[in-house]
Amino acid sequence: MVGGRARSAAPRELAEDPQAWPYADLTPHPAAAVVQAIAATLAGILAERRLSLRGLAAASGVNRQAIADLLAGRSWPDVATIALLETALAARLWPEGTSAPR
Template structure:
């Protein structure tokens, strides 16, 4: 598996208290922290725009369950998924200040 064992657990499961997702302390897990920030930003946008998972799935081409799993911290979304969501929403989901955004 690419990334070794780092992705053997879901991002939310790396938090000391997974119930606090997407606001958990993931300082010791920078990759999971990025996914958490993406999930939090996506949740905020969906709420702000009153957009359903089904609506976003139709607009982005990303499976509704994949979006739900991202929001819940149950999956490690790939770059294509994040890019499709960003394009459909016309917003940046990848957090500023992470190595990929520099």
């Protein structure tokens, strides 16, 4: 697996309090913290625009369940998924201050 054992657990499972996702403390896990920031930003955009998962899936070409898993911290999204979502939303999901996959 790419990344070795670092991705054997879902991002939310790396938090001391997984129930606090997407606002849990993930300081010792920088990759999971990036996924959490993406999920929080995406959730905010969906709420602000009153956009459903089905609507975003149709606009982006990303599977609705993949979007739901990202939002819930159950998966490690790949670069293609983030790029498709950013393009469909015309918004940056990757957090500032981290190296973006561009």
